[in-house]
Amino acid sequence: MRFLPVLLMMGALAAAEEKPKPPARHVRFLAVGEMPPFRQDIRDGVRYELEPPAGSIPPREVLLGFGGEKAESASLRLGQISAPLIVPAGAGPLILRQPGEKQDAAPWLQLARPEADDFLVLLWRASAKGTWSEAKSFVLADGPLAAPAGSVRVVNLAPAEVGIVLGSEKLLLGAGKTFLRQVPAGTEPSFEILLADAAGALKRLHSGTLTQNTGERSLVLVYRADGEASRRPVKVTVLREPAPAPRSAE
Numbered sequence: 001m002r003f004l005p006v007l008l009m010m011g012a013l014a015a016a017e018e019k020p021k022p023p024a025r026h027v028r029f030l031a032v033g034e035m036p037p038f039r040q041d042i043r044d045g046v047r048y049e050l051e052p053p054a055g056s057i058p059p060r061e062v063l064l065g066f067g068g069e070k071a072e073s074a075s076l077r078l079g080q081i082s083a084p085l086i087v088p089a090g091a092g093p094l095i096l097r098q099p100g101e102k103q104d105a106a107p108w109l110q111l112a113r114p115e116a117d118d119f120l121v122l123l124w125r126a127s128a129k130g131t132w133s134e135a136k137s138f139v140l141a142d143g144p145l146a147a148p149a150g151s152v153r154v155v156n157l158a159p160a161e162v163g164i165v166l167g168s169e170k171l172l173l174g175a176g177k178t179f180l181r182q183v184p185a186g187t188e189p190s191f192e193i194l195l196a197d198a199a200g201a202l203k204r205l206h207s208g209t210l211t212q213n214t215g216e217r218s219l220v221l222v223y224r225a226d227g228e229a230s231r232r233p234v235k236v237t238v239l240r241e242p243a244p245a246p247r248s249a250e
Helices: 004-018
Strands: 026-031 040-043 046-049 061-065 071-077 085-087 092-097 109-113 119-125 133-140 149-158 160-166 169-173 177-184 189-194 204-208 216-224 234-242
Touching: 071 085, 085 169, 109 119, 109 133, 119 216, 133 149, 149 160, 189 234, 204 234
Parallel strands: 026 119, 149 216
Antiparallel strands: 026 085, 040 046, 061 071, 061 092, 092 109, 119 133, 149 177, 160 169, 160 189, 189 204, 216 234
């Protein structure tokens, strides 16, 4: 009998070792906005592209921190989703710093990561006439259950309500809101984005169709124009990509 507690403890340890670990989860980043005008310099008859003005584009690289753990780096490009990076399980801070920032200084951006699953962080500059030194963020679930194959997800990052027409469906989408619909491969439903003008009349900002292949999903971003001479107050970007397959515990 005196060996029974030891045997029970060993059995519990063995069971704990056999318990499968949850699959790793990832974060991706997508900066939205408009590129500054192209600038060039001609020297000795050769054209050289000039660097964009400081603050006119997001940092090309940010360092990720999770509250004391080793940082990884992510590349930011306007309109391009970054490569996925592993993030710790559970809720907690996600701290983004530019290379060279001191650890005791205020970070470029800090947000709360969700407790579970993959997620996508949408980034845009805080002011249309400001710079990327101050940014805002929106966290969007990014896993295969949140946006499966065949889905189209619309995210309104603009500071105003917009009208959406998708096929025969018409709806209003508030600022900071999203909606998800299925668009089967081979179909091409009409798709429009409308915005009310000062008189309250709806003005068409985007008109086209939504198309995707088998196994793809789409992300539609509606966001405030921040270019130097934007003719429309709101821009629309449609991104298509292969949908991730559901993952099982490893």
